[in-house]
Amino acid sequence: MTTRRDFLTGAVAQNGGTEAAQAPSPSLRLPADGHTPRWAMVMDLRKCIGCQACTVACAMENNVYEGSYRTHVPVYEIETEFGPVPAMLPRMCNHCENPPCIPVCPVNATFQTEDGIVLVDQDVCVGCGYCVQACPYEARHLDHDSGTADKCTFCVQRLDAGLLPACVETCVGGARVFGDIRDPASAVSRLLAEHDTRNLKPEAGTRPQVYYIGLDDRLVSEVEIEAGARALRQAAGPAPDTTHHEEA
Amino acid sequence: MTGIDLVSVDQDFAWRPWAVAYFLVIGAAVAAALAAQALRVLRGAAAARPALRVAAVLALSAPLPLLADLHQPARFLNFYLGAAPSSVMWWGAWLLPAFVATTLLATLADATGRWAGAGRVLRLGMVGSGLGVLTYTAGETAIVAARPLWHNAGFPVVLTLTALASGAGAVLIAGVPDRAGARLLRMALAGSAGAGLVALGLWLLADPDMARLALADMPVVVLGHVAALGLALPALLALFGRGALSARFAGVAAVWGALAFRWALFTGAQAQSRVETATYTPPALADPATLQSLTGTAGMIALAAVLVAVLDLYLAPALRRGPQAGPRADKA
Numbered sequence A: 001m002t003t004r005r006d007f008l009t010g011a012v013a014q015n016g017g018t019e020a021a022q023a024p025s026p027s028l029r030l031p032a033d034g035h036t037p038r039w040a041m042v043m044d045l046r047k048c049i050g051c052q053a054c055t056v057a058c059a060m061e062n063n064v065y066e067g068s069y070r071t072h073v074p075v076y077e078i079e080t081e082f083g084p085v086p087a088m089l090p091r092m093c094n095h096c097e098n099p100p101c102i103p104v105c106p107v108n109a110t111f112q113t114e115d116g117i118v119l120v121d122q123d124v125c126v127g128c129g130y131c132v133q134a135c136p137y138e139a140r141h142l143d144h145d146s147g148t149a150d151k152c153t154f155c156v157q158r159l160d161a162g163l164l165p166a167c168v169e170t171c172v173g174g175a176r177v178f179g180d181i182r183d184p185a186s187a188v189s190r191l192l193a194e195h196d197t198r199n200l201k202p203e204a205g206t207r208p209q210v211y212y213i214g215l216d217d218r219l220v221s222e223v224e225i226e227a228g229a230r231a232l233r234q235a236a237g238p239a240p241d242t243t244h245h246e247e248a
Numbered sequence B: 001m002t003g004i005d006l007v008s009v010d011q012d013f014a015w016r017p018w019a020v021a022y023f024l025v026i027g028a029a030v031a032a033a034l035a036a037q038a039l040r041v042l043r044g045a046a047a048a049r050p051a052l053r054v055a056a057v058l059a060l061s062a063p064l065p066l067l068a069d070l071h072q073p074a075r076f077l078n079f080y081l082g083a084a085p086s087s088v089m090w091w092g093a094w095l096l097p098a099f100v101a102t103t104l105l106a107t108l109a110d111a112t113g114r115w116a117g118a119g120r121v122l123r124l125g126m127v128g129s130g131l132g133v134l135t136y137t138a139g140e141t142a143i144v145a146a147r148p149l150w151h152n153a154g155f156p157v158v159l160t161l162t163a164l165a166s167g168a169g170a171v172l173i174a175g176v177p178d179r180a181g182a183r184l185l186r187m188a189l190a191g192s193a194g195a196g197l198v199a200l201g202l203w204l205l206a207d208p209d210m211a212r213l214a215l216a217d218m219p220v221v222v223l224g225h226v227a228a229l230g231l232a233l234p235a236l237l238a239l240f241g242r243g244a245l246s247a248r249f250a251g252v253a254a255v256w257g258a259l260a261f262r263w264a265l266f267t268g269a270q271a272q273s274r275v276e277t278a279t280y281t282p283p284a285l286a287d288p289a290t291l292q293s294l295t296g297t298a299g300m301i302a303l304a305a306v307l308v309a310v311l312d313l314y315l316a317p318a319l320r321r322g323p324q325a326g327p328r329a330d331k332a
Ligand code: SF4
Pocket: A092, A093, A094, A095, A096, A099, A100, A101, A102, A118, A134, A135, A136, A137, A138, A139, A140, A151, A206
């Protein structure tokens, strides 16, 4: 599990002592050596138990509208030689290196920061939904309250305050690891060096920056599923509380 | 089979029924404008007048459903405060007002019989921006790689052909007194609807993956409906029907076909989850969102028709009687 102390180890070493560890730079986005980070996340699926703590922590931290998600953990039941087993697949914005959501925006409201975080300027977005259509990972939605595009920000407000993303901080199994892939000493760099990692939908050419350890081949791209939760959900019809939300 | 999904989350459609209405109205508006210009060249200004009036009504109506589909419509000026040339939608934000403005001004010039030189430039602008609008509406959807039902060669072709058929159909519904002009429009309708039918068949039948994808969220009955009632029927009525009534029926069927195609493809494509665990519930015909877009768009078309009629009956004669207008202008 990444703790803030583990995360800062690299910076501490470079700052040269415990004094610096006690008074680190308030923003994780401004490393002591002045380099520009490239943020990424590693999902260690061997450790994910599908508890949805990250889903809830994200919603709480970012005030995500009830019923919408910036991240969630789909759970599949897949066949193996030992019979059916559950497979967790935490999903979120991949903060892609080649994000198709950005060039389609007609008002330049969606953009990528120098450290790789894909963000939406909520004051500029007209809520046209074009970026929602363009994201191959369904990582965006239109927020009911603001009428603008909403998505994972890697909790940029927390990074600026020297904290880790809420989902990482809360993950009980330590399955979510966040860090700077330009720092060879970071936890993510070490995991990427030591493990065979995969990205989702590599054929989309988006170069995602969320990496998975232990991702089953059958979950990498289009997942072939038979009637499960989605089919049940579809059969149930519209959510009963939709009207309540729209009236609120 | 890989397995089954044990968790599902609900997601909303990003483009609501207003988008279907916009794509229908703007496609028909451009097609009517192209028909007006073709009839003017082939049959003269008087024969082209009904088509130009229909184009003006539809062009005036189109921005309403477009704005209504934005979730922050009051911010529409943001489209013009910066340049986003990589976005097809940004180009559309310039092409649409250019088309609306040139169509309305060309209609005004035609109604008053004045500004002959400017009228030619305006009609040229109307045709140019109209072709741009057809290109952007087809391109905007076709470039979205994440939506395989749009991102292929067949969808933009059928979208454009149904737009052409619906525009010719809208003019036939309004009525074309010039018989030769009406015949030309019927031929245009039959040609575009027939070509649309062939393109739809080739697109879906030639590619098993596409057919599987289409059938996953669009029942055969929906696609059959588009093909039979929306494309084959208007083509046959336009080809073999006689008289104004059958021309109007052909027109209604062509407009219905364009609407049904857009509805099927916009809801079908958006209902397809790209992560296989999200549930998208397509809007039903009786949903408030659907009814709002239908009544809103129909109301706007009615209002635009009144405005264009006022232009024709009151404003244009007043302008013709203006100080520069001579006796010839009165007779025009
Ligand atoms: S995952 Fe989707 S929203 Fe996130 S950067 Fe990639 S394309 Fe954009």
